[in-house]
Amino acid sequence: MLLDRSFRRTLIARLLQSAGPSAAAALLVAAPGCGEPAAEAESAPDIRCFEWFDELGACLDRAQALDELRTIYRNCEDTNEIIVSVESDPELREGACCYEVTTHVCPNLGRPFTLEGHRVTAAPRLAEAGWLARGQASGAGGQQPSLADLTDEERETLADGWLRSALEEHASVASFARFALELMALGAPSSLVEAAHIAALDEVGHARLGFSLATAYRGAPVGPAAFPMPPAVPIAADLAALARAAAEEGCVGETVAAVIAAEQRVRAEDPAVRAALEVIAEDEARHAELAWLTVAWAIGAGGEPVRRAVAEVFEAAAASLGRPLPPGAEPGGGRAVALAAHGHLDGAEARALQGAALAQVVLPCARALGLWRPAAAAGVARPAASA
Numbered sequence: 001m002l003l004d005r006s007f008r009r010t011l012i013a014r015l016l017q018s019a020g021p022s023a024a025a026a027l028l029v030a031a032p033g034c035g036e037p038a039a040e041a042e043s044a045p046d047i048r049c050f051e052w053f054d055e056l057g058a059c060l061d062r063a064q065a066l067d068e069l070r071t072i073y074r075n076c077e078d079t080n081e082i083i084v085s086v087e088s089d090p091e092l093r094e095g096a097c098c099y100e101v102t103t104h105v106c107p108n109l110g111r112p113f114t115l116e117g118h119r120v121t122a123a124p125r126l127a128e129a130g131w132l133a134r135g136q137a138s139g140a141g142g143q144q145p146s147l148a149d150l151t152d153e154e155r156e157t158l159a160d161g162w163l164r165s166a167l168e169e170h171a172s173v174a175s176f177a178r179f180a181l182e183l184m185a186l187g188a189p190s191s192l193v194e195a196a197h198i199a200a201l202d203e204v205g206h207a208r209l210g211f212s213l214a215t216a217y218r219g220a221p222v223g224p225a226a227f228p229m230p231p232a233v234p235i236a237a238d239l240a241a242l243a244r245a246a247a248e249e250g251c252v253g254e255t256v257a258a259v260i261a262a263e264q265r266v267r268a269e270d271p272a273v274r275a276a277l278e279v280i281a282e283d284e285a286r287h288a289e290l291a292w293l294t295v296a297w298a299i300g301a302g303g304e305p306v307r308r309a310v311a312e313v314f315e316a317a318a319a320s321l322g323r324p325l326p327p328g329a330e331p332g333g334g335r336a337v338a339l340a341a342h343g344h345l346d347g348a349e350a351r352a353l354q355g356a357a358l359a360q361v362v363l364p365c366a367r368a369l370g371l372w373r374p375a376a377a378a379g380v381a382r383p384a385a386s387a
């Protein structure tokens with residue numbers, strides 16, 4: 001359930017203002033239900049396959065196939081989806097066992113750096129790597145979380161969680177560096193190029209905050225290893241590709257990230273964690289604005305083909321809403337509350353918040369700006385994630 005209503009409402013106003021300053025105020029009032037949950041779209045079944053040889057006999061049954069597919073597709077590690085369930089019996093197709101599956105998009109905590117559709121992050125480095133917040137790096141302290149009431153296991157969970165998020169923030173630095181080059185290559189105005197560089201610096205700050213918190217919970221320094229950057233990094237070939245990526249990673253990804261950071265902040269009680277999340281939520285909201293602004297500029301410059309590329313992104317986001325949430329393997333009850341006080345959301349809650357952010361912020365704004373139309377078909381239900 002989304003708790004921070006005022007953050008959500010302000011964010012919607014800012015995003016609409018970014019994408020269409022002259023019409024934004026009117027749109028907010030006129031768009032029926034901007035800020036209300038979006039209806040889900042119907043989606044085609046997802047098919048996933050793995051190689052199979054006749055000598056092995058019949059294809060695996062549904063339960064075995066789910067384990068196999070999760071191993072192959074490595075949920076949320078290098079793809080952006082979780083395979084929730086296998087919905088059909090196997091079908092043998094040209095040496096592969098194929099199944100209809102239900103998938104869910106992974107919660108995205110910021111702007112990813114992707115290569116050939118795969119997310120890339122640095123490996124952790126278990127040493128001081130020059131990525132701690134200034135006070136902590138010099139040994140002078142700075143604002144530190146309180147460890148007093150935490151068990152060893154809780155500290156380990158928090159260290160792992162903040163490290164994972166710090167590595168994603170670190171990757172966002174590279175993502176914005178590439179985005180700035182793409183803007184230059186496609187003739188964007190200086191305001192966008194400037195904002196992209198500022199955003200990259202924000203992400204340096206977020207990464208430092210994350211590595212500092214991970215270090216505090218771990219009790220020993222941790223940072224990133226060298227970023228695994230290939231010698232040649234592909235950049236967007238045209239305005240449609242740029243706008244599509246901005247819509248996926250920014251209008252969807254960073255808008256959701258901003259909402260999730262605000263929700264983490266509401267639940268957090270530790271002052272050091274709250275202070276970090278305050279900065280991150282505000283910056284991510286600005287990054288989301290930059291994405292909507294970029295999309296508006298690209299559509300203005302490139303016309304209908306660019307608009308269509310962007311619309312496809314929102315259609316895909318809407319389709320993900322109708323899929324059931326995967327079960328969470330994380331702790332519930334008192335332990336979950338203790339961890340939330342230090343900024344940790346379990347996977348199931350993060351995925352539920354992601355759905356709510358899509359339904360209540362991203363899609364209503366896309367609809368208000370004419371970039372997405374809800375499936376008006378009869379029988380379309382409200383998403384379960386709305387809150």
Ligand SMILES: [Fe+2]
Pocket residue numbers: 109110111169172202203206280284
């Ligand atoms: Fe960030």
Ligand SMILES: [Fe+2]
Pocket residue numbers: 110111172203254283284287
């Ligand atoms: Fe960001």
